Amino acid sequence: MSELIRSLVAWLIFPGFGFLFVCALTVEWIDRKLLARFQGRVGPPWYQPLADWIKLMGKEDILPVGASEWVCAALPIVSLAASLTAVLYIPVAGHTVSAFEGDLIVVLFLLSVPTLAYFLAGWASVGVYSLLGGNRSLLQYLAYEVPFLTALSSPAILSGSWSISQIVEWQMRTIWGALVLPVGFGIGVIGLIGKLKRTPFDIPKAKSEIVAGPLTEFSGRKLALWRLAIGVQTVVGIFLLVNLFLGGSRLSIVLPVAPVFALKSLLMVLLLSTISALYARLRIDQLSDLGWRVLAPLALAQIAVTVWIAP
Amino acid sequence: MDINDVLRILKERCAPQLTVRTLPLGETVVELTPEQLRPAVETLIGQCGVCHLSTITGDDTGREIVLLYHFWEGVGLTLRVLLPREQAVISTLIDLIPGAAFYEREVTEMLDIMFEWHPMSTHLFLPDDWHSDAPLRKQVQDA
């Protein structure tokens, strides 16, 4: 019985749905505020993302003729479910709900599901802009995913374990992953920007070209769920990178775990927001170029170096 | 090329009886017949290096239709052609100056002038379902 209650608390409150919901809204607010400050604006108040979400939940929910109602309703939920499942294996402020050897691979697979759901959303919600956006999102996935997966494997190879918690433990004993694998960290960040479809890789939802890409025809509750799914995906991606490269919640001096983890996550948000503010949007062929000609060889080189220096 | 040289070449090649006026602000206006228009434009482009057509103005004076071709090459040169109101037909220039296409289409839909050999196309500015008379023709004003 207590096992059941512990599981429910983990799934629904911490580090499950409730915690991630709050984190997603917080990260969105920090991102928007930072972006606004970079652009010389004031930025939204702290409750803006929550207010937007609540308002969106109450709006009219329509789809074009020919779009499949239940597929379009299921896709954001599938996306959300995948991210929520992934977080069970990621140490959040030191607590992992569950861990086993190889859970890194499971997490990486689960984090690919939202991308495929996004692409399917473009196809299921029939519309010219949605189809174009769906095609682009798949092309983008092929461009960044291989370097991303390769780069995220390097801390595993170095630490000798495919379990995220073990990788964190290893970093605690030796050194931060980012310091010994800088190229891997860099490619991990770039891959994360591609996965989250942020500028300069917000090609599938390029506002000035294809209106809103795959999500053009979504509105009301479905769109609110999609925005939540994207927000949760952002948070989980940041947590993953913090654990793999920035030492998780540990610091060489003994400090409370939660603030350290929060601080490192905030640093990642700062990094992502700065990059979003600085660059223009690339074209899909330029991204494919970048992915296959620059990132993939660098990631492979990183792996080669890692294998060479691994104990 | 000097405007006087341009006028001289036009006079020699296309329009022996050339009427020239000057408007305030320095525009030179040359009167031509509809048949002289194409050779004149060909001369301007070929011999005088004048090929920038600013616009084509169509004007219904009540007595006749006036077509003005405003050229610019350092100075303003306007070719003025008179057409009868009942049968306003003149040859197109779009093979010589592709940029004339929009101007000719506008004149066609506003004043009901036909440009020979201009491919018929849809309205440029007027709505697709405009079936009344051409807006800038005089009879519409009297109504």
Add this chain to the structure above:
Amino acid sequence: MPKTVVPIGPQHPLLKEPLSFLLTVEGERVVDSSLRLGYVYRGIERLCQDRNYTQNLHLFERVCGICSYVHTLVYCQGVEALLGLQVPLRAQYLRVLMCELERIHSHLLWLGVLAENMGLTTIFMYAWRERETVLDIMEELSGGRVTHAANVIGGVRLNPKVDQTTFDQIAARLRGMVAQVEEFQDMVLNERTLQARTQGVGLLSAEQIRRYCVVGPTARASGVDVDLRRDAPYAAYDRLNVRVITHQAGDVWARTLVRVQEVLVSMQVCQQVLSEMPAGPLTVKVPRRVPTGEVVSRAEAPRGELIYYLRSDGSDKPARVHIRTPTLPSLATMGEQLRNINTADVSAVLSGVDLCIACADR
């Protein structure tokens, strides 16, 4: 591969005014395009025949929101020529000042729109923030940010409290803007993602420019050296130094560079105007009736050559006014620019041309 028809407009985040492009797309390539204008057609050429010359000032100012001043300038110039009036020198200098301020604000607006369409929202915010300074100056001079009602037939009508101190303050504020605009120039020259999206896109050769009779910065970016401020000076331009910027590349990047550098030139012209402002009256007495006659009036609007043809038949209403705005020939080149390009380049091509559809449609 199947062909899809992607509509750009009449409503689209890319377009600030309604326009309809139907792009036939195969995968990520545009194979064909068609253009439909007329969504903002208000029949101004017909409307002005029912209004007298003074009422028409109000009408022509509203042909366009961005270049409203130069429309009234060209119209007033034409009517003043028909009347045989000599506008006082101070009024001519003030007309130049307002025209150049309008050019600055139009180019900054366009820079922001281009950046936004490229995904570079930061530059959009910065450019429009600089534009606020210029709009505030125009409001101080004339009372309006967008439509100024500052031109009358026979001169200008400005805020009566404007004096030399105001001009000195305006000069100082313009000087304060120069640093940021030079940073924009730096960005265009050095920022790689912007260059990746704009270089080699929307190429127009000088030959194509001349065949389609394109005017303005679009033409100057392909090497065609035409600027009415230098070639046929109007208002007080014959007493001022105007440096004409041209570039050879002919792509969207060249057009961006030309426009940003034109902003710097305009600021210099404004400084010269403000320091050399002569004293004198602002208007001259205007006869009641416009005599019979015709006139062709031209000026260099921010987007290029603006031409008005006016015919008067001696009554108090103009017999015919024909306007050709500079965006129209640029739109004629769209078919060529949109042929066989990447779908993602469509936003660069449409932004590079500096569309002002209200102007084009009238």
